[in-house]
Amino acid sequence: MGFLAGRAVLVAGAGVTGRSAAEALLAAGASVTVTDGSAERLAALEQLLPGVALVPGLTTPPPGVDLVVTSPGWRPDNPLLVAAAAAGIEVVGEVELAWRMAAELADPPTWLAVTGTNGKTTTVGMLESVLRAAGVDAVACGNVGLPVVDALLAGHRVLAVELSSFQLHWSPSVRPQAGVLLNLAEDHLDWHGGMDAYAAAKARVLTGEVAVGGVDDELVAALLSAAPAAAHVGFTLGEPEEGQLGVVGGALVDRAFGPDAVLAEISDVHPPGPPGVADALAAAALARAYGVPPAAVRQGLRDFRPGAHRAVLVAEVDGVKYVNDSKATNPHAAAASLRSHDSAVWIAGGLLKGASVDDLVREEGHRLRAAVLIGADREVIASALARHVPEVPVVDVATMEDAVRAARSLARPGDAVVMAPAAASMDMFTDYAHRGQAFVEAVRALQRS
Template sequence: MDVTALAGASVLVAGAGTAGRSAARYLAHVGAEVTVTDARFGAGYDDDELTALGIAQIATSQLLDGTASREPAALDGYSLVIVSPGFAPSHPLMQLVSDSGIPVWGEVELAWRIDRAGLLGPPRTWLVVTGTNGKTTTTSMLADIVAGGGLAGAACGNIGLPVLDAMRAEPRVDVLCAELSSFQLYWAPSVAPDAGVVLNVADDHLDWHGSFDAYAEAKAIALQGRVGVVGLDDAVASGLPVVGRRVGFTLGTPAAGELGVTDGWLVDRAFGSDAHPRDLVDIAAVHPPGPSGVADALAAAALALVAGISPEQVGDGLRAFRPAAHRGEVVARVEDIDYVDDSKATNPHAACAAILGHRRVVLIAGGLLKGASVDAMIRDTRDRLAAVVAIGRDRQLIVEAISRHAPEVPTVTVFTGDDDRVTVQHAPATPEAPTIVDFPTMIPSGAVPPGAVGGSPTAVLTRAVEVAAHLARLDDHGPDTVLLAPAAASLDMFPGYGARGDAFADAARALPGAAVPAAGHPGGTAR
């Protein structure tokens, strides 16, 4: 399918979310005959915006026959399918498309082809960020650096603003700071950015990709452009194939062709003179602090330098940057203990990095693990864990991992019981971690926090925070942090990680003696 021949073409857009609607709007604008399919359509529901644009809508179930067989004829007449990132290759609709032989592009692939063809002006500079952990922070850092360097840039992609919408924005955006998920990259095989980075690769979204190798392969698409940047401290990312020039970053002293840390400074030995490494910024000025924040800053610096930003402007941008909410933010302080909201840590790799940014934590974790294992996370952080409070659908998997790898860590689960009230339950006692004798007396199991609805997700998280506060007081080593780093998605309990983080913050601030730090105060300490 030629992207310059979309006018009059019959195009099916799979998914009516943010990405699908962005693609549908553009396709309608250029004169394509657009149909959007979504599981929500039908039974009298339609989308007013799509209807106003003359875009047809059809329930996904209508394209499927509801049996084990598939009928490619259901897609007769369509010359192109644009797929939203939520559709896995194994989805019945995508299997139907595959059987039909119709070309299928992701919405990022569509944006790439439009840009390369010059349909929205001269091609833009693409700076792509991906990885299991740190994508949003790195992309936000990069966008701030680009703006501070005087270029017209925008953070887009998985961070919220669709790439195609950024390309259609006025005034024109010249530099696309694109956070791309593995889903988006899988459906955008042609993308070859000016520079792309793979921060790290760990178990995540295995239910979507089918295997770890397939997940890593999708991430590697970010490295098939002019410059590929890889995290050298990550065993998988560092070994991914790079098509163009390879640049690495490390928390250690960098070799030639790398960025890293020397004498407390982030330095560049990739784009300046090997003989004279260029100082970028004092490590103490980087937010969020800690290893993961420094790694993200190095990655953002590498991409910015490719785009022509000066080292001085990179340093200025990193000094001024502050992370968004739910990414290591201290939301309250009680008796010298910080309550840190890292709700964006939605996989074990991200949660591990969050834990390692603190000396000793009471961890609140759990939710939808999406097939990922928490064994490595528990094993690698056991010396930092004062206690764990497990919540959410997959809480028992966390409890079992602790029993295998850190049996000395006191563990409690908080959940909605059969009576639709919040229940607090000890994990089975072990010789290493006996039952906390005074716990049931001080915080009665099943009690609903004042003002909370019995059994609601908010009530569960409120009770989890109260339990964590109690466990922190009992720990002889004096934890410095109660940390929400769930290692899991939130959709079993909350509409998104933001709502989960907000509930945690509200509960922490409601604790007796809680003080609220200045807005935007980052969590974490360098280790």
């Protein structure tokens, strides 16, 4: 890539994203240094990327560096990034790097981008499935796991890009052909410094040719109306107006892209329930913006199956369903999960990251048979329950196995035990998947007992 040849670039972070960025930079002719707080992660790169300088724990950029490519989790107040900015060195993320590399291609791929507080991974998976049903060479990438630079260099024609607020913060130039903002609620406020900055980062997905937003969410509707995109498209779980996608008589209907069209039946959508239908409408909107016909939308939605730990029914024991929604890592996601059940024993807790659970408990507390709390911020959740639904029994436990046993004793036939923590997992687990697996194993132990 011409703009990278001969440049001295510092990559901040030696994880999956940092490794892919460093590899792409090397291939483009840049001189690359990688830094990380973990000497082990750097050592793992030594054999993979010969020719890269590996320096642990940098707090200032090395002399001569004129670009920093940061991994998305690095906060803007990190001393290294602050020092780079103070020295006039541009700091961007791997997604921004991929965007600039794509701009130099003779025939760059189309970007269709997805963000939101919840539902991103499901939506981008649905979008990939729909595009492939239409015969399009498409791949889901970004926050879903495959770095965007890897997807770009693989030569795919359409990139279905999941973007976190962190990635969007570090991507000032990205303008997808179509981008969707699914929903917006408090999350990662400790990283961004407040709700306004978090919302502003998310709204960057609406700066391309077609902006799509979930208009049932008032915050999203306001951001959509203010978006600089040439075309604005809303989606709703109600009947759509002209220029929107929505639901009519059990069918997903498009009234935005050409003549009114039935895209799919609600029964074609997995996972079932309102969150799944909303995600399907969002994916359909992006696919329709690309020109995918209705038949391919339906086939792609039928073909798609959600990933693990996303509202998965693990088992039914003695008339009680046990649901693993470990991916519900914030209050907004947990509220959507509880909304699918009339009566639930809620397993919750972890790291709230500065988010409030009051709205969640106030709005969904009537569904709770009881609550079982684990993790670092369980007292915050307990206080909200005491304020808004003091009649709901609350049990405080130390482990996931204890939580499942306690939930069993509290549940009645017809209830669901819903593990939707409303919080991040890193206080007790490696990640949400580890937490979800712990729940699954505890339920399996219950079945054997």
